[in-house]
Amino acid sequence: MLKYDIVVIGGGPAGLAAAISAKRRGAESIVVLERDKELGGILNQCIHNGFGLHTFQEELTGPEYAARYIEQLEEERIAYQLNTMVMEITPDKVVTAMNREAGMFEIQAKAVVLAMGCRERARGALNIPGYRPAGVYSAGTAQRLVNMEGYMPGREAVILGSGDIGLIMARRMTLEGAKVRAVVELLPYSGGLKRNIVQCLDDFGIPLKLSHTVVDIRGKERVEGVTIAQVGPDRRPIPGTEEHYSCDTLLLSCGLIPENELSRGLGVEISPITSGPLVNECLETNVDGVFACGNVLHVHDLVDFVSEEASAAGEHAAEYILGGAGRSGSQGREVPIEAVEGVRYTVPRTICPERMDEKHTVRFRVNDVYRDCYVSVYFNAKRVIHRKRPVMAPGEMEAVVLKKEQLAAFPELSQITVKVERQ
């Protein structure tokens, strides 16, 4: 059996950053397993700009951002295998993978970094009535077809869902000469970043129909049109509000789901809110020596934050194999971080006041649009952070920073609570 200290599952932005930082932290034997034919993951099809402002202080496209990390991986001489699909990971960290050259093979790892990313919610999960004609694509599939394979999926499109990929594809299809009739969003607010509404829809006069959904797909062989209708506060279509749009393509941008089949098989506890593993501040799951980062942990809006998070996961994985730090090697307490009143979840889910770094960024999402509200953090019943936020929306990840000294000054700390408050 092959042996590596750290096996990184996935060669996208999370896997790359995790492997690089693990190496720099002192881990020698690392391998990255990637199922695609090249490293970089989804960044390869995200040819738009806006990546890297945080990490590199310049605005890069997805492939350029990926290339920066791929170069670092090569410089660090970290092993990787392409076209390699991981089939199973056991709780004692035997990774079963396969590719065309080696067939099926096993690797015994000391630590595993889960960095498999996420996938798109498909039509089957959306319950749209109608036939099953050609011309219905997930926005990401269309993105790959246009940007990497050089095909246009259609000439006249309606986009259901206003997630960032849908917005980006509305612009991309328009630039390539297609007519995007509308972006239709079930919720009363967009799930995408504000800047993408401005530069992808407003710039091109593409209407965003909030509180609307697709109620019928017409066409038997190929999409011929869709029917959209307004929805009420219960998110059900309002009879009489139907409008018909002729189009040959329907793109779906209706949410991303962390891809955790491998994690489940290995006994990792999954949050029902994020669909990602529950982790401590080392980004370690409930399975000793198994770490998670990037979109497999929780769906991010910004790759820069994926890289940051994954670097931390890689470092902790290296510390784990070098000195047994982490869940098993620490005597510290695990203080739970509870998300309540407007906060859907937090990552991490627990924090150890003794083991944590000087500062730790806790990331979270809110469950609705909030204006002129406060993000509050309580240590037991005492409010310790109270920060005003002009606008918060579910589509934009929020963060609070916890300081070690703050936690240390609270020896009886048994619970941290993050919530949204009106005042």
Next chain:
Amino acid sequence: MQVKELICIGCPLGCPLKVELEGGQVMGVTGNTCRRGDAYARKEVTNPTRIVTSSVAVEGGSLAVVSVKTREDIPKGKIFEIMEALKGVKVQAPIHIGDVVVQDVAGTGVDIIATKNVW
């Protein structure tokens, strides 16, 4: 005095900006949280610009197309002219990040450069 409200596109924070205008002159920008936001607001109300990203065909490479961008931002009104100029452009693999694909695209004085390595 006229006040224009904008959403900054300089980074994903999307700060809500207010630009005070007097006879076409920018008197002040508020709401930005960095210098980029101030610069964006001033440009957006006088001469809005964008980076254009797209892809062009590659021959003999591992991929059918290579992603490209304008090296700098270009006037917003030129976006479709640039897309038109990219139609039918073909490059030969190998091509590297930063290679010039089209010089001075659509008379903007800005080059189109590759954003991906294709072998």
